[in-house]
Amino acid sequence: MNNIFDKNLHVAIIMDGNGRWANTRALARLKGHAKGADRVRHIVRSSLDFGVTHLTLFAFSTENWKRSESEVAGLMSLFKQYIKSESKKLLSNGVKVLFIGDRSRLDSKLITLMNELEVLTKNNVSLTLTIALNYGGRDEIIRATKLIASKVKLGELIEDEITPEVFSFYLDTSILPDPDLIIRTSGEYRTSNFLPWQSVYSEYAFVKVTWPDFDTLMYKNILEEFKARDRRFGLVK
Ligand code: FPP
Numbered sequence: 433m434n435n436i437f438d439k440n441l442h443v444a445i446i447m448d449g450n451g452r453w454a455n456t457r458a459l460a461r462l463k464g465h466a467k468g469a470d471r472v473r474h475i476v477r478s479s480l481d482f483g484v485t486h487l488t489l490f491a492f493s494t495e496n497w498k499r500s501e502s503e504v505a506g507l508m509s510l511f512k513q514y515i516k517s518e519s520k521k522l523l524s525n526g527v528k529v530l531f532i533g534d535r536s537r538l539d540s541k542l543i544t545l546m547n548e549l550e551v552l553t554k555n556n557v558s559l560t561l562t563i564a565l566n567y568g569g570r571d572e573i574i575r576a577t578k579l580i581a582s583k584v585k586l587g588e589l590i591e592d593e594i595t596p597e598v599f600s601f602y603l604d605t606s607i608l609p610d611p612d613l614i615i616r617t618s619g620e621y622r623t624s625n626f627l628p629w630q631s632v633y634s635e636y637a638f639v640k641v642t643w644p645d646f647d648t649l650m651y652k653n654i655l656e657e658f659k660a661r662d663r664r665f666g667l668v669k
Contacts, residue, residue: 443488611630614637
């Protein structure tokens with residue numbers, strides 16, 4: 433199936449259930465995350481095939497630091513591995529990679545790899561892949577608010593000029609359109625601090641399967657079903 437959409441489409445995904453996928457197979461949680469990373473490769477490929485123009489993935493939340501030290505370390509090394517192994521393919525497939533979230537708590541090697549991949553792929557236009565790493569919606573809003581407050585204090589911004597559009601400009605997602613569709617796997621019906629500002633008119637799809645079991649056909653079915661939805665954005669049609 434090629435290009436089911438004739439205009440920009442931003443899909444965002446809460447990739448949940450790696451731990452449960454591993455648990456039910458008596459495997460270590462990190463095996464679930466590794467399988468999850470493998471799914472990321474497939475879903476990026478499918479997004480290109482289906483004509484999705486923006487794909488945003490929730491890879492690590494500001495709350496995920498509460499997990500065991502070994503799981504956090506394992507995830508961080510998985511992110512480094514993913515960047516190292518996928519860079520060339522992402523570049524040659526026209527994928528522009530961006531990272532959102534607070535980088536200050538990440539280790540310097542990972543930050544370097546993230547910066548390099550952003551620079552390497554900055555001219556690509558087929559698909560914008562945004563990876564949310566140490567991302568939390570409330571944290572993002574607080575960081576933006578602090579930035580705006582400092583601009584007002586310096587006289588570079590006037591209070592009355594602060595509109596939703598201006599506020600959006602100070603968010604990590606400033607250059608991205610709002611998500612059209614947010615998918616969450618693993619049967620949980622929560623949004624978990626993922627893009628709260630940007631998702632006010634997003635459609636949602638909640639699926640039962642865990643992220644490592646989420647495949648191209650399920651993705652295609654969700655996109656087809658989404659396409660048939662009537663989005664009114666507060667208007668009467
Ligand atoms: C949620 O499953 C998943 C995460 C917190 C990590 C997401 C990471 C990946 C999919 C790996 C690679 C990602 C990239 C971008 C290379 P969970 O651990 O919360 O599962 P559980 O709720 O079943 O415990």
